[in-house]
Amino acid sequence: EKIQKQGGDYLFAVKGNQGRLNKAFEEKFPLKELNNPEHDSYAISEKSHGREEIRLHIVCDVPYELIDFTFEWKGLKKLCVAVSFRSIIAEQKKEPEMTVRYYISSADLTAEKFATAIRNHWHVENKLHWRLDVVMNEDDCKIRRGNAAELFSGIRHIAINILTNDKVFKAGLRRKMRKAAMDRNYLASVLAGSGLS
Known part of the structure; x- marks a missing residue:
């Protein structure tokens, strides 16, 4: 509605x-x-x-x-x-x-528009899951207790969105994650959203 x-x-x-x-x-x-x-x-x-x-x-x-x-x-x-x-x-x-x-x-x-709509949805869905698995190793995560797996998945989604939207450091997600882990100033700017376009 x-x-x-x-x-x-x-x-x-x-x-x-x-x-x-x-x-x-x-x-x-x-x-x-x-x-x-x-x-x-x-x-x-x-x-x-x-x-x-x-x-x-x-x-x-x-x-x-x-x-x-x-x-x-x-x-x-x-x-x-x-x-x-x-x-x-x-x-x-x-x-x-x-x-x-x-x-x-x-x-x-129409049937053709329906085909295009679900194809586009799966492309976006698969792209996100590929990023979660390849960049964040989500498939290897052993967290299973209670709601923890869902919560960590949500945190990973947020992290990917924040890093993707950062325009200060032009690099792939994996390099951005490494830089955020080693450079507190970069981490602070990413979390503050100061690198948004």
């Missing part, structure tokens, strides 16, 4: 714990529908690193029988499905691995 009040639209992934919504998608989009969609659809095929991936995107208006979801999700206009078929090129005889993801949106999306 807040997103729409500010003039924006949402595109949310439907999680498995959203039982009623998840079940509605499974009933609306059975496997045979995914293989031969009767709604607006868009497909992309890519080959790289010895793998082939075909991604199918399907978008439809909220059907009458699911209209009650528009009360729970203000402005809901579209039900969206992303199906990916992944296979290793060298293993031609193996069945491709299929993944189905469901989304809801308040935007008036």
Whole structure:
């Protein structure tokens, strides 16, 4: 509701714990529908690193029988499905691995716009996780007790944002971290935000 009040639209992934919504998608989009969609659809095929991936995107208006979801999700206009078929090129005889993801949106999306939106989201998400892992070694972190893992992840996000926004010392994140660890003046300027553009 807040997103729409500010003039924006949402595109949310439907999680498995959203039982009623998840079940509605499974009933609306059975496997045979995914293989031969009767709604607006868009497909992309890519080959790289010895793998082939075909991604199918399907978008439809909220059907009458699911209209009650528009009360729970203000402005809901579209039900969206992303199906990916992944296979290793060298293993031609193996069945491709299929993944189905469901989304809801308040935007008036076409299947092609939906494909672009989720592709861009995953690019940003993957870029952030790559930085967290490569620069901050997040995957090697052994902190597991209570909320500590989530708290440290939040601290890492803040550190990456602060260091990325610093324009005084032009270097990569790893060098900026090292400099902040060894130079108290630089650390103080970064924390004070004096290097912001």
